[in-house]
Amino acid sequence: MSAPARTRTVRPLGPRAALVECADLHDAVALHARLSTAGLPGLVDCVAGARTVVVRARTPAALRDIVRTALAAPRGGAGTGEARTVTIDVVYDGEDLEAVGEFTGLGADGVVRAHSGQEWTAAFAGFAPGFFYCVAEDGLDVPRRETPRTAVPAGSVALAGRFSAVYPRRSPGGWQLIGRTAARMFDLDRDDPALLRPGDRVRYRPVRELVEAAPRTAGPAPVRGAHLVVDRPGLQTLVQDRGRAGSAGLGVSPSGALDAGAAASANRLVGNAAGAAVLENLLGRLELSAHGDHVLAVTGARAPLTVEGPAPWRPVPGTPFALRDGERLAVGATESGARVYVAVRGGVAVPPVLGSRSTDVLAGLGPGPLAAGDALPVGPAPGTAVRPPEPPPEPARAPAVRVVPGPRDDWFAPAAVESFFAQEWELTASSDRVGARLDGSPLERTRTDELPSEGTVPGCVQVPPSGLPVVLLQDSPTTGGYPVIGVVHPQDLAVLAQLPPGARLRFERAPAPELAPPAPGGPDTAAPEPHATDQPATDTPLADGPATENPLE
Structure with missing residues (x-):
């Protein structure tokens, strides 16, 4: 008689995601196949790991339903039965x-x-x-x-x-x-x-030799009609929208604007849909020239604005304004905050890649970082009016960022968890769209073994062997091999997006979501303890490797 299958357990991964611990790798692959093809309402992404499956949902209620489905799904098997056989020729x-x-x-x-x-x-x-x-x-x-x-x-x-x-x-x-x-x-x-x-x-x-297909070399199509031209890109200017949700299972990060609220606000001001593509600029010093007449709005970090033309003038940030044919918008150096968002009525109409116009700096998807001379097509004007401005909030001196503890906070000494929340952290100059790297008093781990690779979501606070946390952001890898001590609340990721290097912040505890209320029918449908650690002792693949294997390691 075979041994009974190990019951799956679940841990919170922030307020809208969960990590389901499976019996082994084969169970994780099968569960991922079932969940990703089941058409579950509210499921945003589903990512398999070495012994886990991460699910991300649109709402906490949808997350609870998805978790119940995951816990009740049959063990192991071959998933949907739709697996193909792919042959790869190798020299x-x-x-x-x-x-x-x-x-x-x-x-x-x-x-x-x-x-x-x-x-x-x-x-x-x-x-x-x-x-x-x-x-x-x-x-x-x-x-x-x-x-x-x-x-x-x-x-x-x-x-x-x-x-x-x-x-x-x-x-x-x-x-x-x-x-x-x-x-x-x-x-x-x-x-x-x-x-x-x-x-x-x-x-x-x-095989003895390879037959290689010549890559396509067609360049970008010429821009016709009204458009914007980048005269000066500043430190980094990217095209961003709401990102590429739904492809994490293929290793594609969500990408999208780091300060989603500022991007949506800029779009609202010029009458665009909230998810239209905008420009995300780091630390200002951006200059754009108008070819044709346009309506623009600038939000996010505070920076002085100047319209250069026959009669120079200074637009007010957070207010829609006209940029006439031949005029130039100059965004000065940021005075507070880090990222400036520029929306143009009609949206930046570069070709979408996998359903998004966003630039993913780690994977190289979407348009590359903008350079001087780049022409940006502008889409047709929406049939909606520009909106009145809203006063920008005053940033806190040392902002507090909400963090849901877990799923791997039990890999750390209790004093280290307390230190994570008690101390102020400094954002280092090596931070980017992949991760916000922090400096402070290192956190001590009680477990030093390798963590088998498992899925991540934006906001995961990984702690590498140095003990210094890295908060994963929109362009981070979809799996990682460092323990996650907590997950930043999605609404607070904008705080990290707007912190310049050297800024200080602290973390405060946020409640974990109720993942699955007790239900009749046995252990498969009951909510396990959120920090159960009954990992299997066998079938243990290596975690992600050294620093260059996972860019955050």
């Missing part, structure tokens, strides 16, 4: 092939036979769009390199722990390289950009 000539052969005792030829002679399963995505952690029944157990490479070529076939993967684009990495492929793991020219989906079966086929 086995990787720089680390001989070293892997020596480490495993198989020799280089034995490593090739072991890697190509069995079927792998695409378990979950993370690190970059299309980067899938694949596992096999008899997978090789190989350590990462002691010194990660600063650049791994796209198409590199690699091993780390019991996982195999293909690097979809050139990026840093610490995995062992055993070969290369011409397969495009993530290609926006395809109807389905990701070559793999969670649960797919993968066959690596040895």
